[in-house]
Amino acid sequence: MRRRARIGTPLVAIVAGALVACSPGASGNGDDGRLRVVATTTQVGSIAREIGGDDIELTVLLKPGVEAHDFELTPAAGAAVEQADVILVSGAGLEGWLDETLDTIGGADRVRDLSDGIALRIPGEDEPAHEDEHADEVDPHYWLSAPNAIVMAENVRDALADAAPDLADAFAERASRLVMRIEAADAEVRAMIDEVPVDDRRIVTDHDALGYFIDEYGLQFVGSVFPSLDVSSEPSAQQLEALVTEIREQDVAAIFTESSVNPRLAAAVAGETDARVVDEPIYTDSLGAAGSGADTLDGMLLHNARVIRDGLLGG
Numbered sequence: 001m002r003r004r005a006r007i008g009t010p011l012v013a014i015v016a017g018a019l020v021a022c023s024p025g026a027s028g029n030g031d032d033g034r035l036r037v038v039a040t041t042t043q044v045g046s047i048a049r050e051i052g053g054d055d056i057e058l059t060v061l062l063k064p065g066v067e068a069h070d071f072e073l074t075p076a077a078g079a080a081v082e083q084a085d086v087i088l089v090s091g092a093g094l095e096g097w098l099d100e101t102l103d104t105i106g107g108a109d110r111v112r113d114l115s116d117g118i119a120l121r122i123p124g125e126d127e128p129a130h131e132d133e134h135a136d137e138v139d140p141h142y143w144l145s146a147p148n149a150i151v152m153a154e155n156v157r158d159a160l161a162d163a164a165p166d167l168a169d170a171f172a173e174r175a176s177r178l179v180m181r182i183e184a185a186d187a188e189v190r191a192m193i194d195e196v197p198v199d200d201r202r203i204v205t206d207h208d209a210l211g212y213f214i215d216e217y218g219l220q221f222v223g224s225v226f227p228s229l230d231v232s233s234e235p236s237a238q239q240l241e242a243l244v245t246e247i248r249e250q251d252v253a254a255i256f257t258e259s260s261v262n263p264r265l266a267a268a269v270a271g272e273t274d275a276r277v278v279d280e281p282i283y284t285d286s287l288g289a290a291g292s293g294a295d296t297l298d299g300m301l302l303h304n305a306r307v308i309r310d311g312l313l314g315g
């Protein structure tokens with residue numbers, strides 16, 4: 001797993017108060033005997049909540065609206081990780097910020113990596129705006145495709161069943177309900193993207209997070225404002241200029257912003273082109289807040305497809 005020093009990055013400042021859904025009895029399992037589960041991201045947390053139901057005591061480390069590449073554990077979050085029976089991670093290099101804690105507490109054997117069994121993509125040279133230095137980096141945003149979300153659900157089901165075999169049937173039943181919903185969303189997403197003429201499916205986003213969605217649903221990636229898989233460093237003036245040129249040459253209609261990224265730079269880029277910024281953000285690193293409709297994997301995929309379809313059609 002890749003680890004990068006990110007000392008001084010302002011993104012570290014998002015840490016404060018980022019622990020959500022921590023149970024009041026942080027001493028965990030001892031209180032009521034339920035399985036103590038930690039989920040790193042909102043995506044992982046949503047799946048764990050649905051499949052675990054009331055049978056687990058769930059702590060989700062990241063809160064909605066926060067990008068997932070940089071995070072610093074609060075003491076309370078560290079304690080939850082330390083006490084967890086199962087630690088569900090998104091994997092694929094996303095949670096380098098957890099490695100040190102796991103090393104310290106010796107928690108590696110309780111970690112279940114939800115990217116197991118998923119064909120991970122490595123952004124290639126076909127992505128003109130991509131930074132060369134990250135050319136061999138695995139794209140961790142695999143949850144942005146329904147088939148991959150189904151693998152995640154199956155991995156959560158198996159992880160929970162391994163930790164609490166007597167509850168395996170309950171986990172399996174909830175998992176199959178979730179999988180059916182994701183399958184239905186998948187069909188709907190395909191139908192929505194089909195409404196967009198093939199030649200108009202050119203996508204510009206805030207950061208290079210949409211690769212799996214683009215591959216799965218037949219879109220075309222032109223570039224991203226942050227020309228990399230994360231948002232750890234601001235794009236240079238030359239990189240922004242190259243993106244502006246691409247947008248002009250390819251006559252891109254819309255720039256899509258993400259709920260977890262400040263849209264300031266996207267607006268600046270749009271101002272140099274005929275493209276417009278789509279105000280309603282798509283969800284990439286984070287699901288939507290509870291009640292938003294995009295707080296589940298299937299809800300998020302449907303939301304993104306609708307925003308992208310409408311944005312590309314000029315709606």
Ligand SMILES: [Zn+2]
Binds near residue numbers: 067069230284285
């Ligand atoms: Zn990301």
